[in-house]
Amino acid sequence: MESSVHLTQTAEWEALAAHHHELADTHLRDLFASDPDRGERLVVEAGDLYLDYSKHRLTSETIERLTDLGARVDLLGRAAAMMGGDRINTTEDRAVLHTALRAPRDAVVTLDGENVVPAVHEVLDRMRAFAEAVRSGKWTGYTGRPVRTVVNIGIGGSDLGPAMATRALRSYCHPALDVRFVSNIDGADLAHALADLDPAETLFIVASKTFTTLETLTNAASARDWLVAALGDEAAVAYHFAAVSTATEKVEAFGIDPANMFEFWEWVGGRYSLPSAIGLPLMIAIGPERFDEFLAGYRVIDEHFASAPLTENLPALMGLIGVWYVNLFDAPTHAILPYNEELVRFPAFLQQLDMESNGKRVTREGEAVDYHTGPVVWGEPGTNGQHAFFQLLHQGTRIVPCDFIGTCRPTHELDVHHDLLTANLFAQGEALAFGKPAPAVSAEGVPDELVPHRAFPGNVPSSTLLVPQLTPHVLGQLIAAYEHKVFTQGVVWDINSFDQWGVELGKALANRISPELQRAAEPELAHDSSTNALIRRYRRLRSRHA
Numbered sequence: 001m002e003s004s005v006h007l008t009q010t011a012e013w014e015a016l017a018a019h020h021h022e023l024a025d026t027h028l029r030d031l032f033a034s035d036p037d038r039g040e041r042l043v044v045e046a047g048d049l050y051l052d053y054s055k056h057r058l059t060s061e062t063i064e065r066l067t068d069l070g071a072r073v074d075l076l077g078r079a080a081a082m083m084g085g086d087r088i089n090t091t092e093d094r095a096v097l098h099t100a101l102r103a104p105r106d107a108v109v110t111l112d113g114e115n116v117v118p119a120v121h122e123v124l125d126r127m128r129a130f131a132e133a134v135r136s137g138k139w140t141g142y143t144g145r146p147v148r149t150v151v152n153i154g155i156g157g158s159d160l161g162p163a164m165a166t167r168a169l170r171s172y173c174h175p176a177l178d179v180r181f182v183s184n185i186d187g188a189d190l191a192h193a194l195a196d197l198d199p200a201e202t203l204f205i206v207a208s209k210t211f212t213t214l215e216t217l218t219n220a221a222s223a224r225d226w227l228v229a230a231l232g233d234e235a236a237v238a239y240h241f242a243a244v245s246t247a248t249e250k251v252e253a254f255g256i257d258p259a260n261m262f263e264f265w266e267w268v269g270g271r272y273s274l275p276s277a278i279g280l281p282l283m284i285a286i287g288p289e290r291f292d293e294f295l296a297g298y299r300v301i302d303e304h305f306a307s308a309p310l311t312e313n314l315p316a317l318m319g320l321i322g323v324w325y326v327n328l329f330d331a332p333t334h335a336i337l338p339y340n341e342e343l344v345r346f347p348a349f350l351q352q353l354d355m356e357s358n359g360k361r362v363t364r365e366g367e368a369v370d371y372h373t374g375p376v377v378w379g380e381p382g383t384n385g386q387h388a389f390f391q392l393l394h395q396g397t398r399i400v401p402c403d404f405i406g407t408c409r410p411t412h413e414l415d416v417h418h419d420l421l422t423a424n425l426f427a428q429g430e431a432l433a434f435g436k437p438a439p440a441v442s443a444e445g446v447p448d449e450l451v452p453h454r455a456f457p458g459n460v461p462s463s464t465l466l467v468p469q470l471t472p473h474v475l476g477q478l479i480a481a482y483e484h485k486v487f488t489q490g491v492v493w494d495i496n497s498f499d500q501w502g503v504e505l506g507k508a509l510a511n512r513i514s515p516e517l518q519r520a521a522e523p524e525l526a527h528d529s530s531t532n533a534l535i536r537r538y539r540r541l542r543s544r545h546a
């Protein structure tokens with residue numbers, strides 16, 4: 001789309017808005033009644049992913065309108081530009097090549113005249129050797145003992161991906177290796193993680209793209225102090241610290257042996273960095289072969305997204321259907337509901353992926369948008385969410401589109417549990433869509449005055465993503481599907497999904513306030529009265545002896 005053309009002024013947008021006007025009040029009950037086979041037709045498959053989008057408030061015509069819009073903004077052309085190394089992150093003048101991280105060894109992805117794939121595989125090979133050495137016990141610490149615990153120190157994209165995936169794949173993890181994640185600058189995080197550890201058997205991975213992040217450097221420095229104090233020698237650091245970063249000099253300056261540094265590149269966004277060296281703790285946990293399967297899973301969906309027509313393109317449809325709700329139904333949030341306890345961190349991972357990418361208010365050209373962009377993403381695994389916030393989904397006043405994620409085979413032996421879990425997943429999608437109208441409630445003998453309280457309006461839209469089993473290969477596919485969904489929405493909204501300037505202001509202000517908290521003197525009255533009063537109160541009460 002030419003930048004001078006405003007999204008909401010395109011003919012495709014107007015057609016979509018007119019179509020919404022006609023369809024907005026139609027109930028899913030009626031959509032199913034008039035189109036009984038839609039549950040078999042409004043589905044799309046890609047690799048192992050099966051997406052049922054029939055429980056959305058749409059028809060085949062909606063899909064046509066949405067994919068027309070996708071064509072108008074040249075979605076697949078823009079995907080090709082991203083995967084081909086164009087500098088689509090214009091505000092940082094960077095290419096966006098996370099898809100090259102899972103490209104096969106013989107692929108060619110050119111950036112500034114150079115093929116980046118050999119460097120990707122060189123790092124992967126080094127990671128494999130390192131992971132094998134740690135897993136087999138060949139890698140020994142300063143006192144000659146093998147590693148029993150790996151502690152990843154990182155935050156944001158350098159934490160959420162590996163932490164989510166290591167948790168998701170815990171049934172594939174090395175039984176004798178504990179892999180932990182420390183992210184928060186709150187000392188409680190590090191202190192608790194180290195409390196039961198023996199420094200002689202602990203390996204730290206300091207993960208930071210920039211190697212400037214306050215939280216990570218503070219945690220890494222405290223971890224180093226802890227180690228050196230226990231082992232009595234600075235030289236021990238080289239045996240117990242590895243780093244993952246794009247900033248070689250800063251890693252060396254910290255004292256980590258460059259031989260234990262695993263590189264990635266500025267063209268990998270933090271929230272897209274899990275398949276890079278940022279995945280090292282995951283590779284150590286599940287082993288290099290499983291990690292290869294994980295990368296191969298991403299690749300299946302990358303290839304699908306790049307080539308499938310929009311009407312059969314699973315991530316594109318996820319993104320376009322999301323646009324339908326954000327912009328036409330004014331839905332402010334989007335719920336991620338995995339019916340799989342192993343995916344407990346998946347909503348948090350998707351929060352960064354989606355909200356840091358698409359929480360933007362100006363177009364690529366810097367003009368204010370006159371439409372909503374990224375929704376608030378939130379969620380919890382089922383069935384726990386059912387007993388907490390589903391009340392609002394069923395009977396609240398807001399429309400919350402939901403993604404149900406289900407697995408057909410469990411990664412444990414308790415099959416009975418799994419059938420009950422899945423029954424709940426299917427039941428929730430059904431209940432949300434169809435509800436229970438007042439006459440049906442009355443017919444059950446419910447007293448009249450209780451009928452409004454006990455009726456379910458239904459018409460709450462949901463996707464069901466059903467996969468065979470939560471394997472490394474399937475997890476890679478799931479993540480790639482969401483990455484490309486987020487990309488799709490960013491293209492439609494004409495925003496830069498790959499910068500994150502919105503996180504900078506708070507960091508700068510924290511740097512200013514931090515020395516003020518330690519000074520005994522009154523805070524300079526440089527802040528507003530609220531911040532000044534909070535600083536004063538904190539300083540008065542922070543003393544342990546107060």
Ligand SMILES: O=P(O)(O)OC[C@H]1O[C@H](O)[C@H](O)[C@@H](O)[C@@H]1O
Pocket residue numbers: 155156157158207208209210211212213216270271356500503
């Ligand atoms: O990997 P790092 O450079 O330490 O960055 C860690 C995180 O912090 C930043 O503030 C960004 O908002 C995130 O996108 C990033 O993932």
